[in-house]
Amino acid sequence: IPDWNDLVYRGHWREALEVLHSTNNFPEFTGRICPAPCEASCTLNFNDSPVTIKDIECAIIDKGWTEGWVTPQIAAHRTGKWVAIVGSGPAGLACAQQLARAGHRVVVFEKSDRIGGLLRYGIPDFKLENAQIDRRLAQMQAEGVEFRPNCHVGADDLPARQLLAEFDAVVLAGGAEQPRDLPVPGHELTGIHYAMDFLTQQNRRVVGQTISAEEEILATDKQVIVIGGGDTGSDCVGTSVRQGARSVTQLEIMPKPPARENKLLTWPNWPLKLRTSSSHEEGCDRDWAVATQAFIGEHGRVSAIRIIRLEWQTINGRQTMVEVPDSAFEIKADLVLLAMGFVHPVQQGMLEELGVALDERGNVRAGTSDYQTSLNKVFTAGDMRRGQSLVVWAIREGRQCAHAVDEFLMGHSELPV
Template sequence: MEIARKDALSKDPSERVQDWREFGVRLPDSELQQQGARCMDCGIPFCQTGSTTPNGKALGCPVYNLIPEWNDLVYRGKWREALNRLHKTNNFPEFTGRVCPAPCEGSCVLGLIDKPVAIKSIEQAIIDKGFEEGWVVPQPPESRTGKKIAVVGSGPAGLAAAAQLNKAGHLVTVFERADRIGGLLMYGIPNMKLEKGVVERRVKLLEAEGITFVTNTEVGKDISAEEIRGKFDAVILAGGAAKPRDLPIEGRDSDGIHFAMDYLHADTKSLLDSGHADGNYITAKDKHVIVIGGGDTGTDCVGTAIRHGCATVTQFEITTRPPEMRADSNPWPEWPGVYKLDYGQEEARAKFGDDPRQYEVMTKQFKADKKGRVKELHTVQIRWVIGDDGRMKPEEVEGSARSWKADLVLLAMGFTGPENPLPEAFGVEQDTRSNVRARYGDFATNIEGVFAAGDMRRGQSLVVWAINEGRAVAEAVNKWVMR
């Protein structure tokens, strides 16, 4: 009531695009304590409910962070106690504090009458201060059970499961097909949003606690499922759901059209390997870039293309432009589906003068030059109407056809499920969306001793839900191996 919301500082968009360093800057401790004071001691802290509405909208924090407690501890200057509270529920607050969209803030009670508490900024500050002060140290288990657990996939779900099972005294081995541990944390999120030293710092900590990491190994290809099952008492499939949604229209086979994750992965690997000196990435320099699709991945493509030095960048959204304020159909405490500029759009506006997003646009054709390289896109505007079945469907607007110059097209339209051969290798059942079939709670697949969690089980989701599932599957596996 007395203190205005203040988020973590951010470098000027025009300056931060000159390098690949994180663009966030922590507020001074005194200001963070003031931000903690905005937490209202409300009767029911919806911020930590961690549930969903019947229509799938997120409510509060999926890992049930004790948000009011550590807000108050920060307000009182008890940072180490706040860190202990934070680690009770969240294995990796340095990740969620940077890349989670903060559904907790969307459900903050203060958000009913004012801007919500800056929960995400405070969370990141707590864990960063913990590392700086030397409070975060390896804590290996005092004894071992002798049980061996294999975790396939080193994203947030796999890492959370590994961390919890290791704490229980089991011998955990994590298999990763890439050359570095972290899954999408490492190669799916650009460095300016999550510096890879932050990921590597946590991985080294987990190694010091006794977890074994095996890289450059694709289970089901480099090592068989039978061998894995023969060596371990239980297996957790946490390989994510990174099969990209394609756009099979005329001209799709033109050169210069890439899936967003291929673009982002190659860029980060080249940056880490050589500072981009090896040239082993898809450059946007001096190119007219079209990003098809919104969401975090689309934003990351926009920010990456700008840092490459693109000539222009445009982002197509098939959805309608969100309203400035909550719609009546989107009440608190649901996640607010309102118009906002994420970091990539801020940077595009600073460089090119406007938000790069074009709404209600449907791409109809890619057109290539004589060498087979994409040179333009053809689109139409659409409007959303109610179909005969009662569902919303796109309807083309007559006379809205348009062409767009394009040298590089990035497809960021989401994901359709897990990539094979992992599910097939283990013979696990998959649902109609190709996700591994395993009930939340026990996480058991149809194959004895094989469990599934994270995006591979639930479909593409937030990092905070991946941590939720990683922790929960660890509990289920612990009960199963110790039965």
């Protein structure tokens, strides 16, 4: 980061782009959707505002595309080795691009109808436009990467074991897609949905796809409750506002953070402080330190949510959030979106069929030196290995996994990580 910052300061934009790309395949993604913990660690942030690293990163890559500096890097020689990558999110795409540049034949399998994974269907278009994804995919195709959408590895028509027979190496990069559930009374009511189902539908609408009336999840003229205070919850808020919700309320189980951090205590680490996104600024109510007790319904459809306030108490020497007596209350709701994060990869299907070992959290077990799973020639990277995380970590792991796969296939690797 200091290197390309300095190059921009001196007006050497093309050299800055080369340095940026040397560790990050997709700066147009990280510059737009990463929360930028690097800015919190900036030395200037200790007693002033930090360097706006995300803005500089976006400026570099956007100028690179405008000037025509971002071009395919086609391998001079082909190795004859075939690599299958399951999943087309940031980890899978980064791994695919690196391996293609090393001369391997790379095929990316994606269960959805369009390539991009979380980038395509999990991030709202108002944060990351489809055009940003499409032009990078075009570059990768020119470099020799083959994309196969509508291919659900582990389903009946494409057994996972088939890839082991057809490819020299297989990389599992399917992300951590199992959402955290909220098993309270009334959970079965109509009108309660996982956040990712809601966001995916909206992204499909943006590109002109039709959603059937039976499956449609819309916030239009509804009282929306978003449960979960993270980025996904914020995305649900912004999307609900754009769909014309009557009201939007976001609930968070943790207490309200302080408006400003104590930098003497937090710097250079990521500080706990109140964060207000552009979606919040567009209009919503926010409430903290509350837990859902039950969903209330009428005629099989959710009509309200009963929540209770929480507070910190010391129990057996440990700080614990407990319910405040007589503090329960109800909020009207026509649509409830569960945005409480993801617990681990989906284990039914591909992972069960392959029988790869899982860690104590339910993620695919693999080290960070070889990214090798418990199966020979099967690797994993990104959220499928580490659990839900940031896009910058997914890209990093995809690059490191590519290096490990290249070394496995060729005996050594010159790929940068």
